[in-house]
Amino acid sequence: MTRWHVSPLVAIALLAGAVASLRADPLPCLREVSGVTWLRWEHEQPTLDLWCETVGPPVFTSGPERATEISRLLVLSWNVHVGGADVEELMAKALGPLSSGETGLVVLMQEAFRAGVDVPELLPRDLRVPSPIRPRRPALDIVGLAERLGMSVAYVPSMRNGSATALESREDRGNAILSTEPLSDVRAIELPFGKQRRVAVAATITPRGSTMGTMRVITTHFDTNGDRVDQAEALAQRMESLGDLPLLLGGDLNSRRGFRDRSVTAIRRQIALESCGTQRTVRWPWRLDVPLFFLIGRVDFMFSTLEAGVARTCQTLSHTYESDHRPILLDISGRQ
Helix, strand or coil: CCCCCCCHHHHHHHHHHHHHHHHHCCCHHHCCCCCEEEECCCCCHHHHHHHHCCCCCCEEECCCCCCCCCCEEEEEEEECHHHCCCHHHHHHHHCHHHHHCCEEEEEEEEEEEEECCCCCCCCCCCCCCCCCCCCCCCCCCHHHHHHHHCCEEEEEEEEECCCCCCCCCCEEEEEEEEECCCEEEEEEEECCCCCCCCEEEEEEECCCCCCCCCEEEEEEECCCCCHHHHHHHHHHHHHCCCCCCCEEEEEECCCCCHHHCHHHHHHHCCCEECCCCCCCCECCCHHHHCCCCCCCCCCEEEEECCCCCEEEEEEECCCCCCCCECCEEEEEEEEC
């Protein structure tokens, strides 16, 4: 029998190569999903990868085809408080025109969540994941909600929603786009790491019919501390690479100084702010709301490069529908 002898140095080299090969494999959170392109932040990569390990891959699925053409498009931007918001109640009470079939809907959602088997069971030992936010359970996660509403969905998790590892309890959370109109060319835009990992989501919307042109939409959510400014500036730069289509962005910027916040001005340098109201959009439990009333400005905004000739109105809805944020609604009815 022939015996092979491997020197210690060769063994170490082989082991190092095997480890490097394992690290070269894509993380589960970056698993290839058809129609989704990653735009990753190259700096702070080890930290971003560590946070990425705690979440599942993106979701991109198409809803049922709709034959009718639309003459109106509603775009809703809303922080849904990780399952706390009653999305179906809002749609029933505030978006009644959808029942006619001639009105389309796009929801730019922040703090959506996904539950179940696609969320990794194991967590890195050297990372303390964010605390869970579960104001209402049971609640449909983003996949179940899209199925219930019959809408297309693009969802990209930013972070873990708590450290639970049991199948029935593990969740991740991030940004999502729900749409009655066809979605395509989804981009997952990783932002600079600050307090937490953040990933904006962009997609192309092709409204049914010829009265409205194709557009790109983005949903985003920034950190609560000063890192939000770096995240806003990075996203503004990324928007330059998204092409020449009209662009519409909605998000929770966590802009403590409201309209004067540097996160808002960073985005405004790239894309115009829609006039959707001036009131505060965030609501906390009553015990916190009053003392913080004068400290926190408006945090939710809508921006667009829609031409002046495109007829539209924008408003901040007065009801929170069980979220801790008021929704912003842009109503687009085509060219004047």
